[in-house]
Amino acid sequence: MAETLLYWQALNRALDLEMSRDESVFTLGEDVGLYGGSYRVTEGLYAKYGEWRVRDTPISEGGFTGLGVGAALTGMRPVVEIMTINFALLALDAIINMAAKIPFMSGGQFPMPLVVRMPGGVAKQLAAQHSQRLEHTLMNVPGLRIVVPSTPQDAYWQLRQSIASDDPIIMLEHELLYFEKGEVNPAAEPPPVHQASVRREGTDLTIISYSRMANLSVQAAEKLAEKNIEAEVIDLRSLNPIDWDTCSASLKKTHRLLVVEEDCRFAGAGAEIIANLSERSFFDLDAAPVRIAGLDMPTPFNRELEAASIPKINDIVDAARQLAGQNKTG
Amino acid sequence: MDRDTLHRFLYDMLLARAFEERAAEEYANGNIAGFLHLYPGEEAVAVGVIHAAEPSDYLVTTYREHVHALVRGIPPRPIMAELFGRCDGICKGMGGSMHLFDRERRFMGGYAIVGETFPVATGIGYSIALRQLPEAVICFFGDGAVNQGTFHEALNMAALWKLPVLFVCENNHYQIGTEIHRHSAVVDVHKRACAYNIPAEKFDGMDVINVYEATRHALARIRAGNGPQLLEFETYRFRGHSMADSGSYRPRSEVKAYAERDPLKTVINEAEFGYPTSEQITAAGPDVISRLVDHPSAIDHFDARHVEQIKQEVANIVDDAAQFASQSPQPTIDDAWASLYGNRQHETLMEDAQHG
Numbered sequence: 001m002a003e004t005l006l007y008w009q010a011l012n013r014a015l016d017l018e019m020s021r022d023e024s025v026f027t028l029g030e031d032v033g034l035y036g037g038s039y040r041v042t043e044g045l046y047a048k049y050g051e052w053r054v055r056d057t058p059i060s061e062g063g064f065t066g067l068g069v070g071a072a073l074t075g076m077r078p079v080v081e082i083m084t085i086n087f088a089l090l091a092l093d094a095i096i097n098m099a100a101k102i103p104f105m106s107g108g109q110f111p112m113p114l115v116v117r118m119p120g121g122v123a124k125q126l127a128a129q130h131s132q133r134l135e136h137t138l139m140n141v142p143g144l145r146i147v148v149p150s151t152p153q154d155a156y157w158q159l160r161q162s163i164a165s166d167d168p169i170i171m172l173e174h175e176l177l178y179f180e181k182g183e184v185n186p187a188a189e190p191p192p193v194h195q196a197s198v199r200r201e202g203t204d205l206t207i208i209s210y211s212r213m214a215n216l217s218v219q220a221a222e223k224l225a226e227k228n229i230e231a232e233v234i235d236l237r238s239l240n241p242i243d244w245d246t247c248s249a250s251l252k253k254t255h256r257l258l259v260v261e262e263d264c265r266f267a268g269a270g271a272e273i274i275a276n277l278s279e280r281s282f283f284d285l286d287a288a289p290v291r292i293a294g295l296d297m298p299t300p301f302n303r304e305l306e307a308a309s310i311p312k313i314n315d316i317v318d319a320a321r322q323l324a325g326q327n328k329t330g
Numbered sequence: 331m332d333r334d335t336l337h338r339f340l341y342d343m344l345l346a347r348a349f350e351e352r353a354a355e356e357y358a359n360g361n362i363a364g365f366l367h368l369y370p371g372e373e374a375v376a377v378g379v380i381h382a383a384e385p386s387d388y389l390v391t392t393y394r395e396h397v398h399a400l401v402r403g404i405p406p407r408p409i410m411a412e413l414f415g416r417c418d419g420i421c422k423g424m425g426g427s428m429h430l431f432d433r434e435r436r437f438m439g440g441y442a443i444v445g446e447t448f449p450v451a452t453g454i455g456y457s458i459a460l461r462q463l464p465e466a467v468i469c470f471f472g473d474g475a476v477n478q479g480t481f482h483e484a485l486n487m488a489a490l491w492k493l494p495v496l497f498v499c500e501n502n503h504y505q506i507g508t509e510i511h512r513h514s515a516v517v518d519v520h521k522r523a524c525a526y527n528i529p530a531e532k533f534d535g536m537d538v539i540n541v542y543e544a545t546r547h548a549l550a551r552i553r554a555g556n557g558p559q560l561l562e563f564e565t566y567r568f569r570g571h572s573m574a575d576s577g578s579y580r581p582r583s584e585v586k587a588y589a590e591r592d593p594l595k596t597v598i599n600e601a602e603f604g605y606p607t608s609e610q611i612t613a614a615g616p617d618v619i620s621r622l623v624d625h626p627s628a629i630d631h632f633d634a635r636h637v638e639q640i641k642q643e644v645a646n647i648v649d650d651a652a653q654f655a656s657q658s659p660q661p662t663i664d665d666a667w668a669s670l671y672g673n674r675q676h677e678t679l680m681e682d683a684q685h686g
Contacts, residue, residue, distance in 0.1 A: 026460065052460045058490070063449050063483025070453020073438055074388070076460070078453075093480075097443050098450065106431035106439065107422035108672030143670060166673040193677075 002185035010152035028055035029081030065091035085120030100143035111166035123175035128298035152182035157190035194238035202230035205256035220316035265293035371568035374593035378541025393428035406651035416658035445478030455493030474505025492557035535563025
């Protein structure tokens with residue numbers, strides 16, 4: 001049943017399936033129609049569903065994201081694609097002031113079945129304006145949910161679940177994940193959309209991460225195993241809400257916490273993860289939790305410097321070894 | 331104009347005025363807090379526009395929207411209770427004065443960030459057009475909103491896809507304290523619509539019949555498939571921007587000139603027009619009394635006593651609404667959580683994740 005798909009293909013399948021099942025689902029954004037989507041996510045859908053359900057928009061991020069909000073108020077299920085999260089800064093009024101507030105301010109009268117999909121993250125020399133990760137900004141907004149799939153299977157499941165949800169959900173994709181391959185089993189029963197997954201079991205420390213960094217963490221864990229360190233890797237999959245129970249259960253076993261994030265360190269997602277787990281699991285911890293994160297600087301254009309500004313597999317390995325009490329050179 | 335329609339206009343405008351003046355009083359009494367933006371002076375716009383709409387048409391309004399809610403048919407009690415922030419408010423006390431919503435009556439919200447009504451209305455229009463329904467959406471905005479990017483983005487999209495959106499400018503000439511000549515290079519709001527090929531006209535917004543007719547025609551054009559239309563109604567707010575603003579920046583002569591054109595006076599004059607005075611009736615003699623009285627009722631007018639009756643009636647309704655609001659219980663923090671998460675019917679999220 002399972003087949004190997006690229007991440008973008010998994011998203012495309014999910015969107016296609018939901019559009020075929022439910023006429024209230026439509027998608028809109030810059031170049032999603034005739035062009036087929038900047039990262040091919042909407043490829044083929046314009047021909048299949050027509051221009052009203054696959055709508056090419058002007059370059060008006062605030063306007064068309066707000067359009068999605070208005071359509072959702074009438075019971076439609078819009079899937080807004082913002083070409084990159086960097087452009088979503090122009091749509092924050094629609095996302096934060098409208099989508100996240102209307103269900104609440106209306107006393108619960110209006111659901112908000114809106115999905116806003118957007119890629120972000122450091123890709124390949126796109127410079128500071130096109131390399132941001134803004135999850136911290138959105139995590140701090142009550143009323144919004146955030147999913148961060150790191151594999152084609154999660155991309156498939158979580159997009160379908162987000163479309164079916166009556167809450168506003170932001171789907172943060174990663175520009176370097178679109179062409180990564182993975183097994184997708186459309187028939188498999190998905191876990192709850194916000195549930196974290198244990199990508200690798202281990203006993204010596206817990207690495208908590210999400211999105212592309214979760215994949216690097218799994219690779220780091222394989223290297224650590226060669227050094228006799230068994231790391232448990234948790235992929236959060238959702239940044240609001242966060243599945244704290246899965247995290248706490250792991251810390252009961254490993255007693256050591258390493259958080260890996262691509263976003264800037266200061267006031268980032270990792271700060272919340274460590275603060276919360278310190279409160280919950282303080283007496284399970286044998287060492288101070290450790291964060292590795294992006295540098296607190298705008299992303300440099302230069303290739304070497306860009307690479308140096310975000311965590312790499314070796315950074316994770318080194319930090320994990322130190323946390324587990326191993327000397328780096330040992 | 332038939333008598334019933336005119337009567338409804340008059341009734342709604344008197345109710346609106348009485349409701350807003352009572353809200354100001356309750357604010358002064360400490361029963362209403364926060365930002366409170368009142369509508370006296372502008373009643374002809376909401377009343378004329380909303381009466382011209384069908385109940386199936388959607389309304390998207392600004393933060394100065396109590397009157398729009400009343401005219402749409404939301405009872406005064408839950409509106410006043412919302413202003414008080416109480417449990418029986420139309421939004422259970424979660425929205426307040428600036429955020430009235432009523433899903434059932436297609437009252438799609440009061441929005442308190444200037445310029446937000448444009449994309450919301452455009453999205454509703456998109457949804458109507460996609461499903462090919464014979465409905466429309468009315469988007470209210472003030473003169474100060476037209477310099478936000480959303481105005482231009484939304485007008486462009488609405489025109490591009492011929493969406494059934496009626497953009498209604500309540501031009502009261504001021505964005506809080508800045509007069510239109512100091513905030514806009516082009517002060518004729520309707521002229522801006524030509525950049526997007528949207529038919530637009532300006533009308534006197536102090537005359538409810540005028541507003542009603544203009545809106546009816548614009549909605550007819552929309553329903554005929556002509557795409558969005560824009561109407562600019564020139565009006566005036568008699569009070570400051572909000573209760574925190576005395577409005578002292580406005581020239582006294584200007585305030586006085588508009589006070590003389592009070593839309594309530596205008597509609598009362600309209601209603602009484604042609605009705606004979608008691609002196610005229612006496613002078614005409616007994617034979618023709620019946621004729622004189624019959625004539626105006628045939629052309630659907632009525633006399634000053636009716637106006638007084640309505641005033642009394644709306645005063646009682648507003649009293650009752652304020653009484654109701656003051657007796658409504660305060661909402662609890664659990665009510666707030668329920669408002670936030672009440673729409674997750676088919677999804678089960680972790681209990682502790684739900685409550686922070």
